[in-house]
Amino acid sequence: MEEFLRRLLSARSVGTAAQAAVDTVRTALGVDISWSGVITDGVLTMAAHSGLRTSRMPATWRLPLGEGIGGRVAAEGRALAVRDYRHDPRRAPVMKSLIDEEGMRGALCAPLVHGPEVLGVLYAADRRARDWAPDDFHLVTGLARDTGSAIHRICEVEAASRRSAQDRRLALDARRGLLVATEVAAAMVRSDDLGAGLGVLAHTLGMPVELAGPSGEPLVGQPGADPEEPVRFEVDLGDEPMGRLRVRGGRDLNPTERDLLGTTSEIVALHLLRQRAALRSELRVYAEFLDDLFEGRIDDRPGLQARAALLGIDLRVPRHVVCLGVHTAGPGEGRFIGPQTLDRVERAMHSRYPKAVVVPRSGDVLVLLPPGTEDSRQVHRSLQELVRVRPGTPDTLAAGFGRLCTDVDEYIDSYAEASLALDLARRRAAPGEVLSPRDLGLYGLLVRSSTRQTMESMVGRALGPVLAADADGGPEYVKTLRTYLTNDRHLERTAAALHIHPNTVRYRLARAQELLEVNLRDPDDRFLLELALRVQAALEHG
Template sequence: MTELATERTVDPHLKVRYLQRLLAANDVTQALQVAVDQIVDVLGSDVSWTGLIDDGYLVMGAHRGLVSTEMASAWRLKVGEGIGGRVAAEGRPHVSRDYLHDRRRVPLMKRLIDNEGILATLTVPLLIADTTIGVLYAAQRNVYDWKEWEEHAATDIAHDLAVRLRQLDVEGRTAAHAARAEDERDRMRRFAADCVRLATSFSQQSDAGAALDLLALELGARVELRLPDGTLVRAAGEYGEGNPFTAWRATLTEPEGVVLSVIATRRPDEASQTMIELATALFRLQLARSTERERTLQRVGGELFDQLFSGRVADAAEFRQRLALMGVVLPPEAYVVVVGDRTGAPLADVRLAQVSGALQQAFEACVPSHRHGRVVAVVGHRSRSATDLRRTLTDLVTRVPALRGAAAGVGRQCAEVADFSMSFDEARAAFEIVTSNPAADPVTSAFELGILGVASLPPSHLRTTVRDLLGPIISSDETRGTDYVLTLRAYLQNDRHLGPTSAELHVHYNTVRNRIARIEDLLGVDTRNVDDRFRLHTALRMHELLSATGPAQGHPDPR
């Protein structure tokens, strides 16, 4: 308390009691009431009240001596306006001897104060450092000349009140902060423990997305994993109430370009941000482990599938056991299917995964593998024929987004392990024939193309057979520009009818008749003879296969 050398000093006992009561106040309202009581007791004022700044306005916090309830509820003064508003803005005390004639009054406040009969006011600021948090009033119901000691006393009361208000605010914020911090620590401990359990139990479960599920549950938000093209791979959680927005986003390096997003209706706090980063790190760790595991399986599986599709399986029973140890069971009565881009270009890794997933969803039994930018799948279904399988694949190619723009070839049905190499050769050859002909159906089978058993022959054997049977007309087409091979194929496919053949080739039927006569002469065959027609059909299939899978000379091994 500042010592006063004026007409009167404050009773020290009142000062001590005031400080004791302030310290005993448990909240702001109690402290404000203690202060206005002290003003009345020390200064002998008729009225006292406080105003605290709230969003730019002074709002009454406590009062003593008011007659009406209207002033207590309606008193509200903008900072900078009126006497109290100027004290709050300037941080300096103000005295008014005759409030009734003070030109600084605000109309609404003037009416309220006039109704109370107040004629003199002493107003001091509540200061914390240089910041005004409110004002404290002393008032008389008569014209009054305020003494210097009264101004000093009111200033001291206001100072002690401001100190206590700051303590209460800090104590309240500290207690609330401590409680929140402890809650966040408990929350983080639980979340970290769950993450550790996920990390240590990964050998028993292979779901790398479990960390994302845990994160979505803890945040009460939605977590999404999308491919670079925007395709949704995994989603967990719900948006919650409100307007959802992307609260956090990260692009992963493996798989490259995959985007992880947290979609919420509020910004994540510090603890939530830490959880997001922890869960993302765990997801990356699990994904890295899963990727390494998959690479190991693919490497080992790739070696086994190479043996299967190349026909280098010495012991079928032992081979099936090795596959079974990897969790792969060859379905009974299966077909080999080759799926790739319609243009023949290799598929990217992401697209390979999408195509494999679509096939696995479509068929009851499907074992996919990736070879040279294409999906080679062993598909099993007891009730399906090659034709049924082709229809199903055609439906998938036109309906499923992951398979749009794709083509597929189907090989023979496999009863034994040794059949898979032939079925693969046939499926691959059928796929190559489809991709080499833009007008062909996107899906076809070796059976429909008539190349069953032909596709598995060595290219050198195929070239020799084709040259032995069709050599003269191939040479004529190459050197003289004739269309003998095309004419012979159309003629045999139309069952030797001149009309449909000429319509297909867009030439006169006499032209077809003359060409066929010339072909028979060059090849030394009679197309009316069944055996000759069979040999010609076979040679034409071989020629088509060679044309689709590689150049006529130096054709590489299709395997």
């Protein structure tokens, strides 16, 4: 990213800036092809490319706005992805032969933007079908946004150089802005410290500059800055957003300074994306370690303890396993914890337990509490405060925690208990529930007396025919049974929860009973069926 910023900020032509983005996309994503188009008179024309096999495509590629994938991106100002061009009806017929000649299949396209203005598009393409990850979208849209800002400024500089002396002064201001932006980027890259870059910007403006969180709380700023000074400039960083760049002071900013802040805000956003990518890479290492720990892959106990030590975890000291997730109030589809809620959970957990390990996992959050949290009642109170319903929060939460682990072998059972406790807590009518091992009852006995394989075998014996039917595109027998039993066998409430007609519920229940050879009026059959459904849900959650 440092090389990209240097090339981008030193570019003096649209083609040079576009080539910097094209080369960076191809290297960062490992794609076969990358190219960039700019808008001229309502048509996209190629400005830079890398990885093309033929000379025909760069010579003849012309795409009117609104046509094909790139034309739609340019017209709508939002990124689009294609898993396989061969089966995508959106591609423009006039481009079909060029695409097929290059053998392109998977593609990701983002707009080159400056504020609300779309200046062109940035493509990443593979010669194989590809499912694009959210990180791919963030990277390409961030690069495209930075490149759009650079192209806008290059065009301003070129236009200003053709105007009067007064206009040339504007060009000089723009060049100075580019130099300042370069210094900001270099300071952050050299020190890997966002505060260093904000310090350069604050010195240039003569005004305090701070980074605030998505909800507005100050995160990074200058020592001694007065938080009561009025905010003169504020802009969101990134699409989510990841934070806000804020300037305080006793005067208004001039247009040149606002333009400078617009450019540097994109650089700061790219730096935050880079930090996030590094954090996610670190979290993947944690996730792989936890998979081995919780799935019982501990044949090499010294090796596992050595890996834990490298991650700052001492498995010899007692810990609780905690699972947190979004409250669903019934058997409906689960939801992933969103970025803002994840940030809130991490900050709250680290505020109370600085050495806690907090890792996103399967859409939920998994926590290894540090030593000193042996009192399960205190753990319960802390988690209740964390998941307490607060006005304005995007997600309502539930939590479960497992037994205290005093030996490596106990982490398997503690995680199984925490996972099942979360599954039960998130289905309670009211959000904010926290369940412990003592709340699991019969389900806890099942977890403690069974391996995952035996539980999967039990589920297979009890639900096999309907699971197979659902897998073959059947009418959601498992979901219907679970909703019916959760609603105390009330037909109309079940139909309303599933958004289907009561007669459809009757048919599904009758067919499920035939497949399973059970009678839902029989208490023993109902008990075994509900137990299997609960265990199956807990296994899926884990």
